[in-house]
Amino acid sequence: MWSILTKHILKHKVHCGFVTALLNGQKSRNLPVRCPLLWRRWQHTIKAVQEPPMCGPSAEIQHVEAMDTERFIRIFWKDGSQSLYPFVWLRDNCQCPRCFLQSAKARKFAIEDLNVNTGVKNVILSNTRQISVLWPDEHISEFEADWLKKRCFSKESRAEMQEELFLPECQYWGSDLQIPVMSYEKVLSSDESALKWITTLKKVGIVLLDGAPVAQGELITLGKRIGFMRLTFYGYTWQVQDKKDANNVAYTSEKLSLHTDYPALQYPPGVQFLHCLKQAEVGGESEVVDGFHVCNQLKEHDPEAFHILSSVLVDFTDTGVDYCDFALQSKHSIIELDDNGQVLRINFNNATRDSVFDTPIKQVQPFYAALKKLVSLMNEPTNVFCYRMKPGHIVTFDNWRILHGRRSYQSDEHVSRHLEGSYLDWDVVLSRMRSLAQSLRAPK
Amino acid sequence: MWSILTKHILKHKVHCGFVTALLNGQKSRNLPVRCPLLWRRWQHTIKAVQEPPMCGPSAEIQHVEAMDTERFIRIFWKDGSQSLYPFVWLRDNCQCPRCFLQSAKARKFAIEDLNVNTGVKNVILSNTRQISVLWPDEHISEFEADWLKKRCFSKESRAEMQEELFLPECQYWGSDLQIPVMSYEKVLSSDESALKWITTLKKVGIVLLDGAPVAQGELITLGKRIGFMRLTFYGYTWQVQDKKDANNVAYTSEKLSLHTDYPALQYPPGVQFLHCLKQAEVGGESEVVDGFHVCNQLKEHDPEAFHILSSVLVDFTDTGVDYCDFALQSKHSIIELDDNGQVLRINFNNATRDSVFDTPIKQVQPFYAALKKLVSLMNEPTNVFCYRMKPGHIVTFDNWRILHGRRSYQSDEHVSRHLEGSYLDWDVVLSRMRSLAQSLRAPK
Numbered sequence: 001m002w003s004i005l006t007k008h009i010l011k012h013k014v015h016c017g018f019v020t021a022l023l024n025g026q027k028s029r030n031l032p033v034r035c036p037l038l039w040r041r042w043q044h045t046i047k048a049v050q051e052p053p054m055c056g057p058s059a060e061i062q063h064v065e066a067m068d069t070e071r072f073i074r075i076f077w078k079d080g081s082q083s084l085y086p087f088v089w090l091r092d093n094c095q096c097p098r099c100f101l102q103s104a105k106a107r108k109f110a111i112e113d114l115n116v117n118t119g120v121k122n123v124i125l126s127n128t129r130q131i132s133v134l135w136p137d138e139h140i141s142e143f144e145a146d147w148l149k150k151r152c153f154s155k156e157s158r159a160e161m162q163e164e165l166f167l168p169e170c171q172y173w174g175s176d177l178q179i180p181v182m183s184y185e186k187v188l189s190s191d192e193s194a195l196k197w198i199t200t201l202k203k204v205g206i207v208l209l210d211g212a213p214v215a216q217g218e219l220i221t222l223g224k225r226i227g228f229m230r231l232t233f234y235g236y237t238w239q240v241q242d243k244k245d246a247n248n249v250a251y252t253s254e255k256l257s258l259h260t261d262y263p264a265l266q267y268p269p270g271v272q273f274l275h276c277l278k279q280a281e282v283g284g285e286s287e288v289v290d291g292f293h294v295c296n297q298l299k300e301h302d303p304e305a306f307h308i309l310s311s312v313l314v315d316f317t318d319t320g321v322d323y324c325d326f327a328l329q330s331k332h333s334i335i336e337l338d339d340n341g342q343v344l345r346i347n348f349n350n351a352t353r354d355s356v357f358d359t360p361i362k363q364v365q366p367f368y369a370a371l372k373k374l375v376s377l378m379n380e381p382t383n384v385f386c387y388r389m390k391p392g393h394i395v396t397f398d399n400w401r402i403l404h405g406r407r408s409y410q411s412d413e414h415v416s417r418h419l420e421g422s423y424l425d426w427d428v429v430l431s432r433m434r435s436l437a438q439s440l441r442a443p444k
Numbered sequence: 445m446w447s448i449l450t451k452h453i454l455k456h457k458v459h460c461g462f463v464t465a466l467l468n469g470q471k472s473r474n475l476p477v478r479c480p481l482l483w484r485r486w487q488h489t490i491k492a493v494q495e496p497p498m499c500g501p502s503a504e505i506q507h508v509e510a511m512d513t514e515r516f517i518r519i520f521w522k523d524g525s526q527s528l529y530p531f532v533w534l535r536d537n538c539q540c541p542r543c544f545l546q547s548a549k550a551r552k553f554a555i556e557d558l559n560v561n562t563g564v565k566n567v568i569l570s571n572t573r574q575i576s577v578l579w580p581d582e583h584i585s586e587f588e589a590d591w592l593k594k595r596c597f598s599k600e601s602r603a604e605m606q607e608e609l610f611l612p613e614c615q616y617w618g619s620d621l622q623i624p625v626m627s628y629e630k631v632l633s634s635d636e637s638a639l640k641w642i643t644t645l646k647k648v649g650i651v652l653l654d655g656a657p658v659a660q661g662e663l664i665t666l667g668k669r670i671g672f673m674r675l676t677f678y679g680y681t682w683q684v685q686d687k688k689d690a691n692n693v694a695y696t697s698e699k700l701s702l703h704t705d706y707p708a709l710q711y712p713p714g715v716q717f718l719h720c721l722k723q724a725e726v727g728g729e730s731e732v733v734d735g736f737h738v739c740n741q742l743k744e745h746d747p748e749a750f751h752i753l754s755s756v757l758v759d760f761t762d763t764g765v766d767y768c769d770f771a772l773q774s775k776h777s778i779i780e781l782d783d784n785g786q787v788l789r790i791n792f793n794n795a796t797r798d799s800v801f802d803t804p805i806k807q808v809q810p811f812y813a814a815l816k817k818l819v820s821l822m823n824e825p826t827n828v829f830c831y832r833m834k835p836g837h838i839v840t841f842d843n844w845r846i847l848h849g850r851r852s853y854q855s856d857e858h859v860s861r862h863l864e865g866s867y868l869d870w871d872v873v874l875s876r877m878r879s880l881a882q883s884l885r886a887p888k
Contacts, residue, residue: 071809086808093799101696103689105763106795110701111819116812153805162802165759165773227768231672233875245547252545257554265871267711313783315609319549324671327878328871329609339757339777351550355537358606361597364530365515368560375555427709427772431677434771 059149060128066120083152088116094141167202172293177385184212195436206397214391219275219422226432230269230423233326240419242411247320249351253411258378258403263347264318264328269423272399276389280417283409285388289378291346291403295335305370310335312367315354345400503593504572510564527596532560538585611646616737621829628656639880650841658835663719663866670876674713674867677770684863686855691764693795697855702822702847707791708762708772713867716843720833724861727853729832733822735790735847739779749814754779756811759798789844
């Protein structure tokens, strides 16, 4: 029985959430604390779990053998290719109910019980779509061909899986950006449109949604379409308008230089929504820049400046009272790199860059010179895309990649311009992307 | 006028939140979206902002001079010490209303307008507690002695400021841990106790609160004491108990090996609360290990294993349905280092470590051997502290540093053991620490 379930589940990794739901009979635990505007699940979640997973093209195995010296199992596929799997990885990932909790799709088998130098007593081809491994302690593990094929350790297979999981492709742009525009209603009503929205947001970094109701709080609906929003000291959503005693420079009518939001948090929000409720009669145009593209230009034209901005840690601060009182401090390089030396995130908000600067005095002048070069590059007309939001527009963008700014506008006694904003984490947005992709691949 | 305000504010950096509140007349914006159990501010916030900032010992200046060649201003303090400040840094941090928005305590002066090679036309000592700088464009900047002293670029002064802002001190422990125990009621009612709780949590990594009401939802009160909790796919709080079709290995009665929570998130929660509502009659003891301490041991005994675990990226996954459906994927090294090569976070949950492993096959065997060594070290009796939670206990711990586990327990038809859990980010916890420290330093 378990192996049938396994077959069913393991062919559809990303879809497991829905499989769990099927196994769980769609029940979810009562939770004592919920934000009433967030707690109700989006209907497509229910729809998706009712759809059976798709059966894609199945891999078939010609032959399997144990390579005892190298401690690999080699699989010869019917398509002529071969894959190698380390003994220890196979034992670690046994999918039997003693080693793996199907309902949680999580490993039960502990490292404490794993013999990292294990041999294999026997391996057989149960059928063209499954192998069985007999371990020295007589434990048996069964592995599905499709599951193994997706986990092949070849560079190409791994890249393919990472592409599917994280959508790393990045399309750079400058002032020539053709800003992607989608219908707000369609994004809400169509899973295809919602998936297109998120994948474009990930690849291009910005998508403008048009035709949203001009009503404060509408962003909550859009947040629920994804899952939930990120609460910060400015609340679940926040009102960008000219305010007396503004606790943020954005809450004035003055020009906002290009920046990313919230580097005063050690983990700045990944995605930002800005919903235009009222636009100024004069001024208030929006500006955006592809920060990753600009960083690549800096790296090429001034590698030393790039090195300084990606290595010197800068202090950021944000103190005040809003959702509650706050006294935030963080440290980031302006250009944050990942483990492969690729730009992961831009952390630049000149307003909250602290006067406290924890760096040797000799590094101060070179730092400012490098920052000036980056900011000058950002402001190159060829890099800046300018647009004017209208009521009903919701701009959604990658806050780790895109720098955004605003031109000053005329304000008077009344609120002359009003945007409502909110944040989400990329984890939550990409989770929805994977779920939508999986449910759309399922046969209707 | 502005310089008086500046004096008032700048002497009390961390207290600025409350100063803003004073400037704002204690008003805060209405926010359209709030979790009803989270939205009400904790009373001490109001109390704190009503307290005037303390006047600490003031620094006094003997003499000031401009070093035009080095582009530094040198200050001779009355205590005999000296400090240097780069021209460009001083211009960048001018505190006048044109350059700095007092109500937000944020910089208005843009990098676009900064001459990084600026000279100084004149600098004078207005009085022993303030200098005035005249810039080539006739702009004038005034700087307070205390503000300058705190921002001195000497290694010692910078270390002192970082210590105040981030409390980096770490007290390691093993099985000999004298677990810090504090009264839950006192932490709620006394700011001194709340501050002691947070500082101990940061230094030791774990604090047990005793005497909490045995009622589900009580963690919300504790979360409000800090600010707000971190919402995840498991909700604001979650119930650790034996469940049918568990969507998490924690929701069974089986042993849980030592782990950190939620590495399937790219930014795992920094702090975890676990509130005991019911304890099993047999089994269910808790185990904790100081992960940073164990990592130091591994680095000393097996630097190669340490290197592998701090460099090989491991895939984590978590899919299911709870607060809503989710399909999380992340990549972390098991031992995550900061920019200085110090251990920043342990990312280890064997249950959610993915069967997808995006690493060259030759690295697989060495990775498992290294992980086995780390896990063996964790489980050394000298490293494991075991305790038994009782109803009314709330254990609060650093989820980036502490590995926690649970021994198996006997379960039956009814719920035989019940913990309620929740998460917070360190940003929010340290923000509260700074606010409490500042308000307690203020004269009563």
